[in-house]
Amino acid sequence: MKSILIPLLLPLLLAAGGAQAATLESFDFGGAVSEQRFKSLIGELRCMVCQNESLAGSNAELAQDLRNEVYQLMSQGQSDEQIVDFLVTRYSDFVLYNPPLRPSTYLLWFGPFVFLLLAAIVLIYSVSKRSRSPEPQLSNEQQARIEKLLSEAPPPKDEHS
Numbered sequence: 001m002k003s004i005l006i007p008l009l010l011p012l013l014l015a016a017g018g019a020q021a022a023t024l025e026s027f028d029f030g031g032a033v034s035e036q037r038f039k040s041l042i043g044e045l046r047c048m049v050c051q052n053e054s055l056a057g058s059n060a061e062l063a064q065d066l067r068n069e070v071y072q073l074m075s076q077g078q079s080d081e082q083i084v085d086f087l088v089t090r091y092s093d094f095v096l097y098n099p100p101l102r103p104s105t106y107l108l109w110f111g112p113f114v115f116l117l118l119a120a121i122v123l124i125y126s127v128s129k130r131s132r133s134p135e136p137q138l139s140n141e142q143q144a145r146i147e148k149l150l151s152e153a154p155p156p157k158d159e160h161s
Contacts, residue, residue, distance in 0.1 A: 033074040041080050042067055045087065046097050054097065 029035040039056060045066065047058035055063050055070070066087070073083045084096070093099040101109055138146070 027071050031075060033071060037080070038071060038074060041074075041083065042070055044097055045070070045084075046095055048091055048095065 027033065027035075027038065029038070042055040045055045047053045047055055047060055047063040047066075049060040049062045050058045053063075055066050070083055070087075073086065078086075087095045093102075093105055099105045099108060
């Protein structure tokens with residue numbers, strides 16, 4: 001069975017590897033643009049379509065356009081800061097994987113901790129409320145009925161006899 005699957009899966013694996021290699025098309029890094037600098041910068045920028053992928057790893061058309069734009073800005077001699085400022089002006093802080101700490105991004109930075117704290121408070125409150133609630137008490141009539149049922153029940157059989 002394995003020998004049948006290998007020839008069928010091999011072309012799929014090779015095609016997937018080729019698609020991944022095509023995400024970063026070949027740019028000319030012989031001039032003013034350093035390949036390491038380019039890869040580093042597009043790795044810090046978020047794809048606006050995929051949202052949880054960097055420009056370096058996205059296959060979206062917009063990511064391709066932004067990679068081309070970053071490359072063009074680099075080849076014009078702009079610094080990384082100038083390029084990032086340009087993209088933030090155009091797309092807001094959302095284009096950054098590590099947005100700066102500002103009042104407009106407080107929810108992004110502190111929101112998960114606030115929700116975790118609220119969940120812990122609700123959990124502690126519900127557990128303490130449950131432990132404070134009194135055990136239900138049986139009425140005298142219910143207690144007498146239980147005692148009567150227990151006294152009428154046949155004795156348990158001894159398994160060793």
